[in-house]
Amino acid sequence: MAAMDNLTPHKFQVTRAQREALNNHKGLVIWFSGLSGSGKSTIASALEQQLHLQQMHTYSLDGDNIRLGINRDLGFSTEDRTENLRRIAEIAKLFADAGIVVLASFITPTEENRNQINSIIPAEDIVHIFVNCPLEVCEKRDVKGLYAKARKGEIKNFTGIDAPFEAHQKPDITLHSHLFSVQQCVQQTLDYLHSTHKIRKS
Amino acid sequence: MAAMDNLTPHKFQVTRAQREALNNHKGLVIWFSGLSGSGKSTIASALEQQLHLQQMHTYSLDGDNIRLGINRDLGFSTEDRTENLRRIAEIAKLFADAGIVVLASFITPTEENRNQINSIIPAEDIVHIFVNCPLEVCEKRDVKGLYAKARKGEIKNFTGIDAPFEAHQKPDITLHSHLFSVQQCVQQTLDYLHSTHKIRKS
Numbered sequence: 001m002a003a004m005d006n007l008t009p010h011k012f013q014v015t016r017a018q019r020e021a022l023n024n025h026k027g028l029v030i031w032f033s034g035l036s037g038s039g040k041s042t043i044a045s046a047l048e049q050q051l052h053l054q055q056m057h058t059y060s061l062d063g064d065n066i067r068l069g070i071n072r073d074l075g076f077s078t079e080d081r082t083e084n085l086r087r088i089a090e091i092a093k094l095f096a097d098a099g100i101v102v103l104a105s106f107i108t109p110t111e112e113n114r115n116q117i118n119s120i121i122p123a124e125d126i127v128h129i130f131v132n133c134p135l136e137v138c139e140k141r142d143v144k145g146l147y148a149k150a151r152k153g154e155i156k157n158f159t160g161i162d163a164p165f166e167a168h169q170k171p172d173i174t175l176h177s178h179l180f181s182v183q184q185c186v187q188q189t190l191d192y193l194h195s196t197h198k199i200r201k202s
Numbered sequence: 203m204a205a206m207d208n209l210t211p212h213k214f215q216v217t218r219a220q221r222e223a224l225n226n227h228k229g230l231v232i233w234f235s236g237l238s239g240s241g242k243s244t245i246a247s248a249l250e251q252q253l254h255l256q257q258m259h260t261y262s263l264d265g266d267n268i269r270l271g272i273n274r275d276l277g278f279s280t281e282d283r284t285e286n287l288r289r290i291a292e293i294a295k296l297f298a299d300a301g302i303v304v305l306a307s308f309i310t311p312t313e314e315n316r317n318q319i320n321s322i323i324p325a326e327d328i329v330h331i332f333v334n335c336p337l338e339v340c341e342k343r344d345v346k347g348l349y350a351k352a353r354k355g356e357i358k359n360f361t362g363i364d365a366p367f368e369a370h371q372k373p374d375i376t377l378h379s380h381l382f383s384v385q386q387c388v389q390q391t392l393d394y395l396h397s398t399h400k401i402r403k404s
Contacts, residue, residue: 070292090272098261
């Protein structure tokens with residue numbers, strides 16, 4: 001009986017390359033930035049469905065599973081929003097390392113936020129999508145009634161109202177969700193991912 | 203052209219069941235608790251290799267990818283260790299939701315820590331493994347030289363020396379890594395996972 005004391009304690013972990021070979025695709029972070037109501041999550045969900053139909057291994061990170069989970073201790077101050085995004089970027093990095101195509105949909109309001117994300121996730125592992133929808137369109141939609149509350153002062157630090165949103169300076173893709181349908185936005189994204197070989201064409 | 207304004211913004215996300223169907227297995231958290239040097243990571247790595255060979259989609263969480271990543275802001279005070287484990291449990295929960303078998307190897311020193319994990323991850327999604335190796339054996343191994351430093355007072359709050367380790371009261375599996383080989387510990391774990399149908403036999 002060879003007890004563990006006699007063994008070299010080296011770890012021979014399964015590698016990222018082995019996981020990607022099993023999945024038959026690479027891990028990747030697809031990060032959607034844009035105002036509340038711009039359509040980030042809707043487009044991300046539609047894209048995820050397409051990828052899943054192509055047998056790709058996907059996961060979505062959004063407010064629903066992050067703000068109610070790991071980041072339940074964080075609020076919406078500038079400092080907390082920065083920490084919120086730092087943690088999300090670190091989690092997205094783990095998923096990419098796991099060989100998953102992870103879709104992250106978060107307002108990500110400032111260039112500093114996006115630079116922080118890029119300092120965590122290597123450039124080859126992330127695609128930045130700017131869902132560029134005018135504030136007035138997002139506010140008119142007001143799907144969750146949040147803009148109305150923010151205008152009344154019932155919500156503080158709401159992006160676009162009393163917290164800044166800076167246009168994305170160097171996104172890989174810009175989607176004009178007020179001019180094109182969800183499926184058109186998804187197709188534009190797929191065209192980019194295929195042409196840059198970020199994902200293979202099935 | 204149907205612009206997004208005209209569409210109901212419901213999200214039709216890919217479900218956990220769909221991801222698990224694609225993977226051909228369920229998501230699961232396998233959590234290894236035990237002293238530094240008890241063999242947690244070594245056994246977890248060997249188990250992960252076995253699962254990967256069976257075409258299972260796996261990922262490992264350990265100090266290497268957590269303490270240097272998302273939890274780089276945390277130290278080793280009782281409060282920080284609790285927050286460290288809370289975040290890890292939330293991340294492991296996301297991986298299980300993604301349909302991945304995630305192996306988490308962390309000292310997890312107290313019953314309070316384990317209860318916190320169980321308050322985050324549903325019981326059906328987690329298997330607790332107690333790598334029960336006597337302190338004197340771990341200290342004698344001292345693979346990383348940490349026990350020697352802790353004895354000299356160069357490291358504070360080191361579990362087993364000047365921070366408590368409570369024996370796991372209700373693990374699903376107890377592995378005696380000082381009496382059995384790595385492969386025997388892996389086989390004991392696989393036998394449990396198969397007999398409880400946590401994973402299918404390939």
